[in-house]
Amino acid sequence: MSEKVTVGLLGLGVVGSGVIKLIENHQQKLAHQLGCNVQVKRVLVRDLDKSRDVDIEEDLLTTNPDDVLNDPDIDVIVEVMGGVNEAKDYILKAFTSKKHVVSANKDLVALHGPELQDAATHNKCDFYYEASVAGGIPILRGIVDGLSSDRIQKVMGIVNGTTNYILTQMDSEGVSYENALKEAQELGFAEADPTSDVEGLDAARKMAILGRLAFSTPVDLEDVEVSGIKGIELEDLQYGDQLGYTMKLIGYANFDNHELEINVQPTLLAKSHPLAAVKNEFNAVYVYGDAVGETMFYGPGAGSLPTATAIVSDVVTVIKNMRLGVTGNQFVEPHFKKELKTSDKRYAQYYVRLFAKDEAGVFSTISALFHDQDISFKRILQTPVNKGEVAEIIFITHQTSLENFQQALEKLESLDAVLEVKSYYKVEGDAIS
């Protein structure tokens, strides 16, 4: 074993700069743990002349990927360039050159994780990607190692900081979705084009990765049903609050009897739920195991240094494996087979808000309609609006199958007395009222 291990970086953006800083600042701790130094030797960048947030010798930089991928001195490749196709090509090349890879690329891992894992195993290389889910939170290790003996039944995550920041602002400051988004953009918590975040796509990628590891089953990105927070109305947060719930964008995955349900959707969460206290840009993943019960892993979901922590901790693991001569042994379990759960087997509670004519008998008509679908109500709020001509009705159902709920909704919309079904959301947990 040489006195140093040499790392090559693909990409030097916000996260790549964090990796450089962390390796430099924590050299003493790394050396103590590993018995050798860790050195960054080459860094692939798009533009040599761009000004950067980190001190780095100019001759380390290159625009030619082969300078990194084919350098025989480099043992570990850290991929922090983002994007899918190019990054995938480079990683596959790295494996062919028998280099280990640590990636922070959720898009890539969500789409091609199993294929990359296979290539790594085939070449006796390590492939780790802790930073691809929930930034600095060591959640993949938590699931794969910490809860290895348990059968995980359910994973729920607040895995997108932008949307959690927006929802927290709407909740605590009473501002509209549009204003909260604008503020998030000004503070750098949301990008100029926030589509991937607010439409739930970013969260869906992380849930696909979490689902695979939690349930040892193949989860494809298209298995994840997605609905985002775009245009969510303050009124629903406020009624939720009144009834004991907080609105969160929740990634939800459960697996039993080889049947998988996986989705991302705005959800009214009972305030007593551990995830309800997760505020602003923070992330958290709640894991329910058969034996362990409720656990939760909380921390920063993004950011230069937090994300770098996850990456460099993966590098530490790879170097330990190198020293022990056990790289390429990730014990990827034989996969369990999987079916997607049909809507008659997906159970949840729902919140519904609607406007109806404020007439005698309207509520009992609605109630009877739901009763016919085997759905009963848990909480009801009714308020007259517009001088008593219109009633705003809010209710929360008991557990129902999605199939029954969808049928009830359809019938509800066709009722004469119902003017508009304004919104409906999934509800998790029991509010103490």
Place this chain on the structure above:
Amino acid sequence: MSEKVTVGLLGLGVVGSGVIKLIENHQQKLAHQLGCNVQVKRVLVRDLDKSRDVDIEEDLLTTNPDDVLNDPDIDVIVEVMGGVNEAKDYILKAFTSKKHVVSANKDLVALHGPELQDAATHNKCDFYYEASVAGGIPILRGIVDGLSSDRIQKVMGIVNGTTNYILTQMDSEGVSYENALKEAQELGFAEADPTSDVEGLDAARKMAILGRLAFSTPVDLEDVEVSGIKGIELEDLQYGDQLGYTMKLIGYANFDNHELEINVQPTLLAKSHPLAAVKNEFNAVYVYGDAVGETMFYGPGAGSLPTATAIVSDVVTVIKNMRLGVTGNQFVEPHFKKELKTSDKRYAQYYVRLFAKDEAGVFSTISALFHDQDISFKRILQTPVNKGEVAEIIFITHQTSLENFQQALEKLESLDAVLEVKSYYKVEGDAIS
């Protein structure tokens, strides 16, 4: 590699029974991960005839430790018997016979962890003890692996479920310490003799273990200053609540510049702190790292199956190491040297409640006294009691050194106008008021 790995158990109490059940119930998942079965072969018990909470063949049980420790078929010993001296002897014998050990014994690990680790390494054996801290929460892995690249600055833990249950009940139901304790005993959350829990000793053991791993420094149990929650008064929780704080028994450890501060004490925690939402018998450990910032690990701190999850996950790790031929390589870092922080370097905010004569100028005398010690106030509450003859004064200080605070307290108690300094507590975080 044989087709099964054989485990011997020392002890068959609540946790031991959980281990038996978990290995049985999750055999399929274990076999999928390990490529072999896991079998419990012998179990050391004190009494062969005791009725038990788990189905187990009678001829697996023995009262002779050598039947477990000297059985050549047994690869891994799980120590769940508790106690210190006997357990230590057995574990040392196990290492001598080249058996790996997984222990849930916080008392033992807190007192003799480093010695046991040395014996393990010397014999090329594994020694894991995830279950000794915070039951089912994989916090030791979180620190050792997940945050391996970071420099951990601070660890704060709610690591005793009994006291957290009592404080939660006092807070939410407004009951006295005595009644909350009685209820906890009736529900099985507190033992008939609750001393070790309510006086903070149990939490201190866990903090010693956490401190060692988080800071790579030798922490002895006697380094941990302890004060418990025994006789804590409801009034202080209520005033705390009014000012935006929640009372928790917090294990606190910080390390900088080779100086360690480590203690367990009731603390008023700002409600916005992630640990403030940890209720009832749940545990959580908050870790602040130089690069990652705030993280928190939450889950059940005790219980048969949750604790068994941590133990069997350790067994899984040991078996993976056996298969890879890398046991006895725990990369225990060279230790950093340590000094205990003196009181002039320990900074905190404090809450003080006192009774004083309700006279003109009393408050300004008190305020001047603190000002002379360089301590200023952040919040003040003053209420007349006993028909205006007595004033109850509550204040929260800004950050001060412990040395200055102790001097101020001493002077405060000698003031003529001060009738009684009723209580004082450390304060963590900033309440939003």
